[in-house]
Amino acid sequence: RESTEVSLKDIDHAANSSFPLCMRHLYAKLKEDHHLKHAGRMQLGLFLKGVGLKLDDALAFWRAEFSQKVGAERFEKEYAYNIRHNYGKEGKRIDYTPHSCQRIISATPGVGDHHGCPFRHFSEENLRAALGQMGVSNRAMEDVIDKAKNRHYQVACTLTFEAIHSSSCDRGINHPNQYFIDSQKILQS
Ligand code: SF4
Known part of the structure; x- marks a missing residue:
């Protein structure tokens, strides 16, 4: 499968130039509200994984937004697990694929x-x-x-x-x- 790789510092630029509307919308809302509900986090999170964002960068990305809203401690407790889970690092260790x-x-x-x-x-x-x-x-x-x-x-x-x-x-x-x-x-x- 063709692959590209995007690191944390490139995401803003990539979002502007190459994200489809569904992902631009989630991305913009995340930046605006510093929060997304579960289904939105799944849709955008798995897309970003597919784009080539590594787990550590993904954690840093979500932490930077969510900690502005819920604080760093609550982020680690309530949200970090799900991100690692999406990358197959928790629970059943399934490597989830981005949504079609x-x-x-x-x-x-x-x-x-x-x-x-x-x-x-x-x-x-x-x-x-x-x-x-x-x-x-x-x-x-x-x-x-x-x-x-x-x-x-x-x-x-x-x-x-x-x-x-x-x-x-x-x-x-x-x-x-x-x-x-x-x-x-x-x-x-
Ligand atoms: Fe486009 Fe598919 Fe996203 Fe709809 S779900 S905006 S058709 S990429």
Whole structure:
């Protein structure tokens, strides 16, 4: 499998350039609230693992945010275990894999949750605002919105990818980590 590697100091930059909208949203909310609920931590945490963030960097990353909200001690007690668990270092020692689009799209986020797929779970107004922030032009935006309305969420994501990279993505988007890898390939070429 193709792999890339991202270390702690590169995450901000990578998030800006190569994260799909679902992960940008979680990332932005984490930075804003210094907190994410469990399902959001799983969705973003496993994605970051897939992106190549090592366990020590992952712990430092989550600690830097969560300790601002709950304090370092509570972070170690209540949250660090789950991060090590995601990396297969606790419990049954299963090496969990990052969630696919299909799985993320079928999530049912409730109030205060930020996981899920924005193309499915955002209101049209919020989706338009988020796409604008990503740099999707007005012309491309109508196509994306149209696909999302017609429940073609992954096609909407693919069109978003194509709009902001000015490059085609013939195989389509079916996994957030694939989005990341394809984006990095284009940006590094
Ligand atoms: Fe994320 Fe997939 Fe939705 Fe794109 S289609 S925002 S990669 S879940």
